[in-house]
Amino acid sequence: MTETIQPFRIEIPQADLDYLHDRLAHARWPGELPGAGWTRGMPLAQLTELAEYWRTQYDWRAQEASLNRYPQFITEIDGQPIHFLHVRSDRPGAKPLLITHGFPSSVAEFLRLIEPLVDPAEGQAFHVVAPSLPGYAFSTPLAGAGWTMGRTARAWVELMRRLGYDRYGVHGGDIGAGVSGVVGGLDGAHVIGVHVVTDPLTAANTATFLPGMADRLDPNDPVDKLILDRMDAFRTDGSGYLAIQNSRPQTIGYGLVDSPLLQLAWIAEKVHEWTDLPVDRDQLLTNVSLYWFTGSGASAAHTLYEQAHSHDWGAPPTAPQGFAVFGADETVRRLIPVPAGTHWTEFDRGLHFPALEAPAQLAADLRTFFTPLS
Structure with missing residues (x-):
């Protein structure tokens, strides 16, 4: 392993862009059953329109330049290439903040969040470190099996050590x-606080994987009944994308890497289902384009497989924790019991992708949580 950190710049060859446009222009479209709407997946009309926009109006070069405005680097940790944005603030007292995306996302999710964190109109500023998860975008190729959350977290601890940050927050x-x-939990001596976002759907979906959770909920209690209904809906209607990636990542990977339509629908469907505020279409397509150009739909699926078959969760954090709940209702408190005095902010709108849906509100909550910590 080398500790070398090298500058990185996104430069997608024009031939790759031309190939994408050609594939979209000659796509084979399935039929659609009348009246199905969203009940069987992304409707034909919506995907046709979005694919045509991707082919004829979306400007990848402009989005590439937007990403390249932020300093990017690549290093190797535990045998794996790790790509990351590292945007330092010139504000006195700026605090290092490590921010991590999820699925089906990438660092493009943070394009409207970074500026309010690095250069806020007022209040706490941050030096932002935003890595691409192993197997996602430019943290590819996936060097091997075993990239669980715990292993990724150990890589992040090493990354922050290499960058020389003695005290930092995570989000x-x-x-x-x-x-x-x-x-x-791993780096309590250096982490000043852990801030996470969630929403009612994510909390209920996660609860379906917790042993015995359904048995602990009372169907006669209206809040518990709502949770149970959401858990049942996820199991029967919403978890197919996860089931196939958790069991057959190689098989679905062939389609995700070879078909821009499948990669587009795979992500756009989830953004539709898991948001309740408008998402910028160009930012959505930048995220999809990163998956397409890097062929990381398959490797991202493999990391989901690893997480589904892992118990590598590590120890709970010892630093202060903060929660920002978007689209909040009474179910999230029931599912995430926290000690009195824990930072807890509820927002009426937004869901799974607050950095896309409500970046200003998220940035403000990050400032509120981390300002008193050191």
Whole structure:
């Protein structure tokens, strides 16, 4: 293993862009049953329109330049290439903050969050470190099996050590929330706080994987009944994408790497289901494009497989914890009991992707949580 950190710049060859446009122009489209709507997956009309926009109007070069405005680097940790954004603030007292994305996402999720953190109108500023998860985007190729949340967290601890940060905060959502929590447990001597985001759907979906959770809930209690209904809906109607990646990542990987339509639908469907505020279409397509150009749909699926078959969760964090709940209702408190005095902020709107849906509110909550910590 080398500790070398090398500058990185995104430069997708024009031939790759031309190939994408050609594949979209000559796509084979399935039929659609009348009246199905969203009940059987992404409707034909919505995907046709989005694919045509991707082919004819979306400007990858402009988005590539937007990403390249932020300093990027690549290093090797535990045999795995790790790509990351490292954006330092020039504000006095800026605090290092490690932010981790989830699935089906990438560092493109943070494009509207970084500036309010690095250069806020007022209040606490941050030096932002945003890695691409192993197997995602430019943290590829996946060097081998075993990239669980725990192993990723150990890599993040090593990354922050290499960058020379003695005290730092961590933040994440989805997989990033799990990784951030493990970082807090592994590196308690250096982590000042762990901030995560969640929402009612994510909390209920996660509860389906907790042994005995359904038995602990009372169907006669209205809040518990709502949780049980959401858990049942996820098991019967919403978990197919996860089931196939958790069991057959290689098989679904052939389609994700070879078909831009499948990669587009695979992500756009989840963004539709897991948001309740508008998401910028270009930012969505930048995320999809990163998966497509790097062929990381398959390797991301393999890391989901690893997590589903792992018990490598690490110890709970010892640093202060903060929770930002988007689209909040009474179910999340029931599912995530926390000690009195824990930082807990509820937002009426937004769901699974607050950095896409409500970056200003998320940035403000990060400032509120981390300002008093040192």
